[in-house]
Amino acid sequence: MTTTPRSLAEHVAAVLGRVAPLPVQDVGLPDLAVEPPGRSLGAEVRSVALVPPFDAAAMDGYAVRLSDLPADGSPVTLAVVGDLRPGSPPDPGRVLGGHGAVRIMTGAPVLGGADAVVPVERTSTGRFVAGGPTTEREVTLARQPRAHVRHRGEDVRPGDLLGRAGDAVTPALVAVAASGGLTDLPVRPRPRVAVLSTGSELVAAGDVAGAGRIPDSNSLLLTALARAAGADVVRVGAVPDDADALRAALDGVVGSTPGGSGTVDLVVTTGGVSAGASDVVRAVLDADDARLTDVDVAAVALRPGRPQALARWRGVPWVALPGNPVSAFVSFALFVRPAVAVLAGREPARPVRRPAAEAWPSPPGRTHVVPVRTLPSGAVARATAPGADHRSGGHATSTLLGADALALVPPDVEKVEAGDELDVLPLDLPFGTGT
Structure with missing residues (x-):
C-alpha cells in the first residue's frame, strides 16, 4: 500500500473531510440540565417571552412612589398598606395610593403606581423576620440612589438571540432559555467515539505486567481525552496483534455483531500503524476486505506522530494513530479533537500566537510539536518531566504533566529563540471550541 507524504495542514484537512455534523434533535431543558457537557446548538435560539415577565422587586423592602419621597433625601413616615411575596399574582387593578408603602420581598410583583423599592435595611424596620407576618403599621424611609425595580422585559425580550448554531449548551444557556419561555433546544448529539x-x-492497568508486558495506558489516555472533548466513549481496551481479533473488535463497536455496543460515529485506534512485522493496523488496512473503504496511509511531516492512517470500517470513519504515548496524545489533539468538534457541530480549536520564553533546538523538516506550559507573562516554556534526569520523547508521558498547550514549530525552524512568536494550541479549551 502506498504511503502518502503529507503536511500537518493537509492531514488535518484529510481527517475533517471524513466527518460531518451529526443530525440536530430537540432535547428538553430538564434533560439537558442533567446531561454531561458536550452538546452544542444545531440552530440559532431566540427568546419567546419577556424576562422578567412583570415589574419585580430587586430587594426586600418597601415599594413606594418616588413622588412621596423628598428629592433631598429627607426621611418621611408612610403607612404600611400591604404585603407582597414572591408568587403573588400581579393585580393590574390595584394601584398604590399616595403616602403609602407596601412591604415587598425580592421577586414579588411591584404594585401599580409604585416606582421604587427602598431596601428594608435602610428603613426604620431594619430587617424582616423570615416567615413573619406584617406587623409594622408605618415605616420611616428616604429616597435612595437606586430604584431597585427590575422592569418588565429589561433583561430579555421575545426575539432576542440567545445562542447561535455551534455554541456550547452551557448551564447559563439552559437557564436563560427556560426564563425566555423555551421548553427545549435544537442540539446535536455528543459524538460517540470508540x-x-x-x-x-499490553495488559490492563493494575494487572501484573510480567516480562515484556506493559500496562495499557493509551486506551485510558484517549478515552479521557475524548470525554474532555465532549464525546461519549466506548472503550474497548487492548486488542492483541492479531488481524482477526482487530477486525472482530471493529465489528463490535460499529454494531454489526450480536452483543455489539452499537454504532459509533468515530473509531480511534492507537498503535500498529507503522511498517513493523507486528503492526496489526497496517495488516488490516493492507488486506482486501469489503468492510474496509477509503484507506489512506500517510507519512505526516510531524514530530512526534509521523505515521498516520485513515479509513472507514463499515462506513464509520476510522482514525489510526501511532502507539507511542506522546505521539498518540499529540495526534489526538491535532486530528481527533477537531473531528469530534465537527461531529458536534462546533468550530475546531485554533492555535493562538504566543512568544517563546526560552530558546530550544528544533529538528528541521517536520512540524515539531512541543508540550509547553504557559507562564504568567503569556509566554510559553517547554514542559518538563518531574525528574530532572528524565528524557523527553514519544514515550515520555510524564512530560505532559506540566503541559497546558502544544507549540507548533514550523518545519524550516532549526532553533526557537526566546521571543519568537509561535502557534500554540491550548489543551484546556472545553470541547474543542475555537478561540
Whole structure:
C-alpha cells in the first residue's frame, strides 16, 4: 500500500473531510440540565417571552412612589398598606395610593403606581423576620440612589438571540432559555467515539505486567481525552496483534455483531500503524476486505506522530494513530479533537500566537510539536518531566504533566529563540471550541 507524504495542514484537512455534523434533535431543558457537557446548538435560539415577565422587586423592602419621597433625601413616615411575596399574582387593578408603602420581598410583583423599592435595611424596620407576618403599621424611609425595580422585559425580550448554531449548551444557556419561555433546544448529539489500543504486550492497568508486558495506558489516555472533548466513549481496551481479533473488535463497536455496543460515529485506534512485522493496523488496512473503504496511509511531516492512517470500517470513519504515548496524545489533539468538534457541530480549536520564553533546538523538516506550559507573562516554556534526569520523547508521558498547550514549530525552524512568536494550541479549551 502506498504511503502518502503529507503536511500537518493537509492531514488535518484529510481527517475533517471524513466527518460531518451529526443530525440536530430537540432535547428538553430538564434533560439537558442533567446531561454531561458536550452538546452544542444545531440552530440559532431566540427568546419567546419577556424576562422578567412583570415589574419585580430587586430587594426586600418597601415599594413606594418616588413622588412621596423628598428629592433631598429627607426621611418621611408612610403607612404600611400591604404585603407582597414572591408568587403573588400581579393585580393590574390595584394601584398604590399616595403616602403609602407596601412591604415587598425580592421577586414579588411591584404594585401599580409604585416606582421604587427602598431596601428594608435602610428603613426604620431594619430587617424582616423570615416567615413573619406584617406587623409594622408605618415605616420611616428616604429616597435612595437606586430604584431597585427590575422592569418588565429589561433583561430579555421575545426575539432576542440567545445562542447561535455551534455554541456550547452551557448551564447559563439552559437557564436563560427556560426564563425566555423555551421548553427545549435544537442540539446535536455528543459524538460517540470508540477507542481501541493495539499490542500483544499490553495488559490492563493494575494487572501484573510480567516480562515484556506493559500496562495499557493509551486506551485510558484517549478515552479521557475524548470525554474532555465532549464525546461519549466506548472503550474497548487492548486488542492483541492479531488481524482477526482487530477486525472482530471493529465489528463490535460499529454494531454489526450480536452483543455489539452499537454504532459509533468515530473509531480511534492507537498503535500498529507503522511498517513493523507486528503492526496489526497496517495488516488490516493492507488486506482486501469489503468492510474496509477509503484507506489512506500517510507519512505526516510531524514530530512526534509521523505515521498516520485513515479509513472507514463499515462506513464509520476510522482514525489510526501511532502507539507511542506522546505521539498518540499529540495526534489526538491535532486530528481527533477537531473531528469530534465537527461531529458536534462546533468550530475546531485554533492555535493562538504566543512568544517563546526560552530558546530550544528544533529538528528541521517536520512540524515539531512541543508540550509547553504557559507562564504568567503569556509566554510559553517547554514542559518538563518531574525528574530532572528524565528524557523527553514519544514515550515520555510524564512530560505532559506540566503541559497546558502544544507549540507548533514550523518545519524550516532549526532553533526557537526566546521571543519568537509561535502557534500554540491550548489543551484546556472545553470541547474543542475555537478561540
